Amino acid sequence: MSEQFQGGLRLLSKPTKLADIAALAGVSTATVSRALSGHPSVSKATQARIQALAREHDVRPNQLARNLRLRSTGAIGLAMPLGHARTQHLTDPFFLSxxxxxxxxxxxxxxxxxxxxxxxxxxxxxxxxxxAGRVDGLLLVGQSDQYETIERVASRYGPLVAWGVHRDGQRHLAIGSDNVAGGRLAAEHLLERGRRRLLFVGDPAPPEFGDRFAGFAAAARAAGVRAEVLATAMDPDRVHAAMRTRLAVGTLPDAIFAASDVAAMSVLRAVSEAGLDVPREVAVIGYDDVTLAAHTSPPLTTIRQDLARGAALMVERLLARVAGEPAEHAVIAPELVVRAST
Amino acid sequence: MSEQFQGGLRLLSKPTKLADIAALAGVSTATVSRALSGHPSVSKATQARIQALAREHDVRPNQLARNLRLRSTGAIGLAMPLGHARTQHLTDPFFLSxxxxxxxxxxxxxxxxxxxxxxxxxxxxxxxxxxAGRVDGLLLVGQSDQYETIERVASRYGPLVAWGVHRDGQRHLAIGSDNVAGGRLAAEHLLERGRRRLLFVGDPAPPEFGDRFAGFAAAARAAGVRAEVLATAMDPDRVHAAMRTRLAVGTLPDAIFAASDVAAMSVLRAVSEAGLDVPREVAVIGYDDVTLAAHTSPPLTTIRQDLARGAALMVERLLARVAGEPAEHAVIAPELVVRAST
DNA sequence: CACGTTATCGCAATCGATTGCAACAAATTT
DNA sequence: AAATTTGTTGCAATCGATTGCGATAACGTG
Structure with a gap:
């Protein structure tokens, strides 16, 4: 480490900490610390000398010690609760983006x-x-089925922001898009295209998806048509299987609203395997507008969630909370992106 | 924080650190530390009492202080150098998986x-x-164009593992798949299907892609056919545009090997937009076998890289290095996955 | 020449947890 | 009853960087 020759300057091993540089430069650790941080009270000359030494020996202040002393970690936790998808790895491009x-x-x-x-x-x-005290704040990418836990912890810990829904009386700060409005957009677009046999595909249990269906169904009802729901788990294989089964029986839908773009891809596949043309016979619309949505065949019409904006809001409000300032929840508006699948 | 009433036990604010619990329990910080870690030299009675107190007040040892004292961070760095994709966000499902x-x-x-x-x-x-001393080891997801930098740093820092290629004489430890073999597999499969007008689509500059094309071209040459290359940047739009242009002129290929699955999706789209049937008129094969590859339409034949195994190898060897043990590079074998696109 | 300024720099406390060693009490042995 | 062992606990140093305050030297001024 930093044992040095009895009073001498020859280090027995590589210098790693500020004290080592201090010994080399013949100054105190305090001076080295100040020199590296550009503190004005250390002379230009020593400042340059010490910085050169530090650079030469690849020595930088240890962040653990620094953060301990400064009582701040300089880190934000980013966690992804996977409650209703225990067996699944994080593969959803939406969350990953x-x-x-x-x-x-x-x-x-x-x-x-x-x-x-x-x-x-x-x-x-x-x-x-x-x-654990390792982070200054915490960002939750999705609420999953952990709503209660998040509520409980948020009541005693301020710097916590989640992506997801905001309900009345909710204690934790959440940023999310208006899923009801998104579902409505999807329905209105399909109705405008003259479609009447609407089908929602996805898992209506998680609040986001539930809201999407609610908006979808409400808009349909307002137009005097009924929206059918095909409930299925959200992983690609299950969606594909459910869709195939559905297409084999009963009246064909002429428009399908998938709860996510990834689900929509499975729907597209099942539909094309059934020999149906998209969008002539069946229109398909997704949700999220992940990067790949523009590159399916045919390119997918979808409801866009502005992730860049969502992320910016989450970070901005979290850092406000970290700084002790108040910050409130926010809702971002979804947007219809029309491509070739409808 | 933890100021307490002059000699009393009433804390003015919430207890947060072990010393606070110590004051509450009327013991020393040392005893609290030992009690929480289950050290045998502290009596069962006090141990239980202290643990109960800590749980009740939501107090856990501060990890920063702990790690500083223990000279280990308990953290591994995970970095993704984005050299040849400066403007691009991390969206590639392969790296994300x-x-x-x-x-x-x-x-x-x-x-x-x-x-x-x-x-x-x-x-x-x-x-x-x-x-910075924040991590015990470092994992690099991709080498990008930073090969030289990684080499330099690896020569002085052991616990460093990268995903990517291994060249002769390379100093840094890399785990990766055999891209030459993968390219060969792709070519052989297409040739077996009777295809003769082979086209490679992608950016041949990064070493991984270069190797894929090398193996592809070599296998083609061995069979007496020539492999054409359509060089393009790897983002979906550029691949799509390049492909569309290519399909508009010259003789049509009857088989396309895309440098990645994501690129293959753009190829599929361009091909179907050109009114060509996959796989009857044009076969398409990708690379990676990302989750979505099974859910394109038609499902994509591809060369699988076993990511679970790659990740396991990276972690295993890194932790060996962290523990001071030697560890060598490894190559995982690619595997042909036949689906409906060829 | 005495005294006040100013520019540099070091001392030592601090952040919070861990742990070797010593201190002490209780229990056991002689 | 004295000596020894066993079982618990506290003291204080340590990890490495930061920073308020005091010390020192160099400088300028009357």
Whole structure:
């Protein structure tokens, strides 16, 4: 480490810490610290000398010690509760993109990002994350089925922001899109195209998807048509299987609203395997507007959630909370993106 | 924080650290530390009492202080150098899946994951990551165009593992798949299907893609046919545009090998837009076998890279290096997955 | 020449947890 | 009853960087 020759300057091993540089330069650790941070009270000459030494030996202040002293970690936790998808890995491009945007923004602002993919096995997971003291704040990418846990922890821990829905009386700060409005957009677009036999495909249990269906069904009802629902788990294989079964029996829908773009891809496949033409015989619309949506065949009409904006809002409000300022929830408006599948 | 009433036990504010619990329990901090870690030298009675107190007040040892004292961080850095894709966000499902697998494995082993998406603006980025002392080891998801930098840093820093190619004489430890073999598999499969007008689509500059094309071309040559190359940047729009242009002129290929599955999706779209049937008129094969590959229409034949295994190898070898043990590079064999697009 | 300024720099406390060693009490042995 | 062992606990140093305050030297001024 940094044992040095009895009073001499010859280090027995590589210098790694500020004290080593201090010994080399013949000054105190305090001076080295100040020199590296550009403190004005250390002379230009020593400042340059010390910085050169530090650079030469690849010595940088240890962040752990620094953060301990400064009582701040410089890191934000980014967690992804996977409650209703225990067996599934994080593969949904929507969440991954959101995660990427968030990571970008945080890094830009000088924060480190501590990633924890969480399988909530007991109600303890969030407390552990919060109390470990490794992060200045916590971002939750999705609420999953952990609404209660999040509510409980949020009541005692401020710097916590989740992506997801906001209900009346909710204590935790959530940023999300208006899924009811999104579902309505989808229905209105299909109705405008003259479609009348509407089918919703997806899992209506999670609140986001439930809202999408609610908006969809409400708009349909307003137009005097009924929206059928094909309930299925959201992983591609299950969606595909459910869709194939559905297409084999009963009257064919002439428009399908998939709860997510990934689900829509499975729908597209099942539909084309059934020999049906998209969009002539069946229109398909997705949700999210992930990057790949523009590159399916045919390109997918979808309801866009502005992830860049969502991520920016999450980061902005979280950092406000970290700084002790108040911050409220926000809703971003969904937007219809028309492509060739409708 | 933890100021307490002059000699009394009434805390003025919430207890947050072990010393606070110590004051509450009327013991020393040392005893609290030992009690929480289940050290045998503290009596069962006090141990239970202290644990109850800590649980009741949501107090857990501060990880920063703990790690500083223990000279280990309990965290692994996970960085994604984006050299030849400066403007692009991390959206490639291949890298994201790899990232997900790695994060899972590390969390399972009790490590935290410190995520840094890096835009290498100067040769300094990797040194900073290494010398900040926040992580016990570093995982690089992709080498991008930073081969030289990685080589340099690896020569002085052991616990560093990258996903990517291994060249003779390479100093840094890399795990990757045999891209030459993968390219060969693709060509052989297409030739077996009777295809003769082979086209490679993608950017042959990055070493992985270059190898894929090399294997592809070699196998074609061995069969007496020539493999054409359509060089293009890898983002979906550029691939789509390049493909559309290519299909408009010259002789049509009867088989297309895309450098990645994501690129293959754009190829599929361009081909179907040109009114060509897949696979009757044009066969399409991708590379990676990302989750979505099974759900394109038609489902994509592809060369599978076993990411779960790749991630496991990366983590295993990194942790060996962290523990000071030697570890060598590894190559995983690609595998042909036949679906409906060929 | 005495005294006040100013520019540099070091001392030592601090952040919070861990742990070797010593201190002490209780229990056991002689 | 004295000596020894066993079982618990506290003291204090340590990890490495930061920073308020005081010390020192160099400088200028009357």
């Amino acid at each position: 959101l995660l990427g945007y968030i990571a970008d923004l945080l890094v830009d602002r000088g924060y480190d990002v501590l990633l924890s993919r969480v399988l909530p096995e007991n109600g303890d997971w969030l407390d552990r994350l919060v109390d | 790899l990232l997900g697998y790695i994060a899972d494995l590390l969390v399972d082993r009790g490590y935290d994951v410190l995520l840094s998406r890096v835009l290498p603006e100067n040769g300094d980025w990797l040194d900073r990551l290494v010398d």
